[in-house]
Amino acid sequence: MKISKVNQSRINEVDFSNLPFGKVFTDHMLICTYENGQWGEPEIRPYGPIPMSPATHALHYGQAVFEGMKAYRKDNGVVSIFRPEANFQRLNRSAERMTIPPVPRELFMDGLIQLIQLDYDWVPAGEDISLYIRPFLYASSEFIAARPSESYVFCILLSPSGPYYSGAVKVKIEEKFVRSADGGVGFAKAAGNYGAAFYPTRLAQEAGFTQIIWTDHKNHQLIEESGTMNVAMVIDGVFRTPALSDRILAGITRDSILTMLRDQGYPVQEGPVTVDELLTAAREGRLNEMFGMGTAAVISPISHIGYRGQIVEVPTPTDGLSVSIKKALSDIRLGRTADKYGWMHDVFRP
Ligand code: COI
Numbered sequence: 001m002k003i004s005k006v007n008q009s010r011i012n013e014v015d016f017s018n019l020p021f022g023k024v025f026t027d028h029m030l031i032c033t034y035e036n037g038q039w040g041e042p043e044i045r046p047y048g049p050i051p052m053s054p055a056t057h058a059l060h061y062g063q064a065v066f067e068g069m070k071a072y073r074k075d076n077g078v079v080s081i082f083r084p085e086a087n088f089q090r091l092n093r094s095a096e097r098m099t100i101p102p103v104p105r106e107l108f109m110d111g112l113i114q115l116i117q118l119d120y121d122w123v124p125a126g127e128d129i130s131l132y133i134r135p136f137l138y139a140s141s142e143f144i145a146a147r148p149s150e151s152y153v154f155c156i157l158l159s160p161s162g163p164y165y166s167g168a169v170k171v172k173i174e175e176k177f178v179r180s181a182d183g184g185v186g187f188a189k190a191a192g193n194y195g196a197a198f199y200p201t202r203l204a205q206e207a208g209f210t211q212i213i214w215t216d217h218k219n220h221q222l223i224e225e226s227g228t229m230n231v232a233m234v235i236d237g238v239f240r241t242p243a244l245s246d247r248i249l250a251g252i253t254r255d256s257i258l259t260m261l262r263d264q265g266y267p268v269q270e271g272p273v274t275v276d277e278l279l280t281a282a283r284e285g286r287l288n289e290m291f292g293m294g295t296a297a298v299i300s301p302i303s304h305i306g307y308r309g310q311i312v313e314v315p316t317p318t319d320g321l322s323v324s325i326k327k328a329l330s331d332i333r334l335g336r337t338a339d340k341y342g343w344m345h346d347v348f349r350p
Contacts, residue, residue, distance in 0.1 A: 001114060002043040009121075016124050019162035021296065022132060026119035026158040030111045033140065034101055034152040042111050044118060047157070053142045057149040063139035064191040065094035068295040069252075070132055071116055071347070073125040074335030079116060080344040081133070082333055084109065086252045091135060094188035099148040100137050107154065108135065115156055117350045124160045127330065132161040132296065138191075164228065164296040168303035168316050171213045171226060172204040173275055175308075178217040179224065179247075186247035193249075197227050209306055211292070215275060216247070223273045229294030230254040231302075234321050235281045237288065238267040253293040257325055259341060266321075275307065282312045290314045291322040299326040 006027045014024055025047045032042035058064045069087040071079050088109065092102040112133065116123070123131040134157045139149030177200035180186020185193060197212070204212050213231060216222040223242055225231055230251040232241040239261055244250050261268050281287040282305060290302040301316040317323070331337040332344065 001111070002041060002045075003114070003118070004043070004045045005118070006046045011121060014122075014160070016129075016160065019124065019129055019160055021161045021164045022134075022159050024160055026122040026131075026160070028115060028118050029158070030115045030154075030156040032107060032111065032154045034154070035150075039101075039104060039107060039154070042107055042154075044111075044115055050153070050155070052140070055142045055144055057139035057141045057143065058191075060144050061139065061146060062190070062192040062195070063098055063100060063149055064137065065091065065098050065100060065189050066134060066136035066191060067091045067094075067189060068132065068134060070130045070295055070333075071123055072130050072333040073123045074333075074344075074346075076335055077125075078335070079120060079123045079131070079347045079349075080333070080335070081112070081116070081347060082345075083252050083256070083343045084112065084345050086255070087135070090189065090250060090252070091137070094190060095137055097185055097188040098190055100139065100152055103135075103137065103154050112156055113347050115158060116347045119158055120347075120349050122158065122160050128163045128298075130161065130333075132159045133157075134159065136191075161296075163298070164294075165210065165300045168301045169210045169226075169292060170208065170304040170306065171211050171302055172207065172209040172306040173223075174200055174204070174212045174214055175220040176200070177212075179214040179227075181217040182246060184247065187245070187249060189249065201227050204306075207306070209304075213305070221274050221276070223275060223278060224248055225251075226292045229292030229297040229300065231290070231292055232257070233273065233278060233281075233290040234288040235273075235277070236286050238269050239321065240269045240271075240273050241293075242273055243270045251293055251295075253295055253298065253329075256329060256341075256343065257293055257299075260325060260328060279305070279307060279312060282314060287314055289317055289320045289322055299329070 029047045071081045140153045141149035211227045214224040292300040
């Protein structure tokens with residue numbers, strides 16, 4: 001791998017006690033291009049602009065996918081990546097759906113590890129901060145015929161980040177716009193899934209909400225996921241989350257929480273949750289809590305649900321499941337409890 005280092009690190013310019021989400025980038029990035037049917041030699045180089053033609057394919061047709069993952073600084077100072085294999089697999093599932101060639105495991109893993117080793121000092125230590133990792137893949141051919149690109153770029157950016165949401169989230173149940181449909185790209189982390197959500201999300205924000213809860217495209221009766229995270233609720237003491245389908249992103253935080261809860265013998269139901277059932281449970285005081293689950297969002301409590309002009313309050317107990325499961329996950333990530341599921345991938349300073 002070709003490595004060109006910065007002459008002078010920018011790390012001293014960063015206020016690590018006040019990190020926003022996804023706005024600060026480390027000194028280096030990884031970049032690799034796919035041309036003539038094969039991946040070239042990866043390169044780590046100073047973080048900075050990638051010159052591109054205005055005819056760059058991804059800008060016109062959105063043939064682009066990405067991942068979101070995190071590395072933590074454990075209490076013993078070692079940096080550790082959370083479930084990188086799961087993100088690698090999901091990136092390539094998304095890529096396949098978008099007719100993008102798969103990224104070889106070695107390129108993804110070795111590239112990521114070498115990049116983190118180089119920017120090791122940028123990984124923050126603390127409870128609600130981490131190194132957000134953004135691998136992405138985009139179509140880079142210079143032509144505007146509507147067919148798959150012939151060349152691609154794989155890139156990894158590192159961003160020391162604070163929490164995505166600053167407090168409890170107010171969600172609006174969306175009944176007009178849809179995020180995904182059967183047979184569509186909802187399960188993929190395709191760039192356009194997020195871009196298309198901005199307009200309905202902005203309308204919800206103008207009405208005082210933080211995020212949308214998407215419902216099914218046919219009848220708007222089934223809860224699906226939220227804009228930036230999967231969603232879960234505890235109803236009558238049972239953890240409920242919509243089952244995965246080709247309309248729902250297979251969240252790695254979601255999967256980790258399900259694994260831990262099943263292991264603890266907590267009652268779990270993965271299956272349909274209707275809007276009616278959720279609102280009735282909330283009104284009858286049987287909705288114990290509700291929260292979003294995602295890499296960026298971690299576990300974000302939901303405090304209000306908006307539906308057809310009405311607002312229903314949701315309890316956000318400080319001794320509830322979202323708080324205890326967030327702590328259990330954080331304990332694994334920071335090396336405070338045994339990594340019994342083998343999720344942490346330690347990266348040592350070279
Ligand atoms: C993530 O959680 O990593 C995501 O990609 C969500 C994005 C909206 C920040």
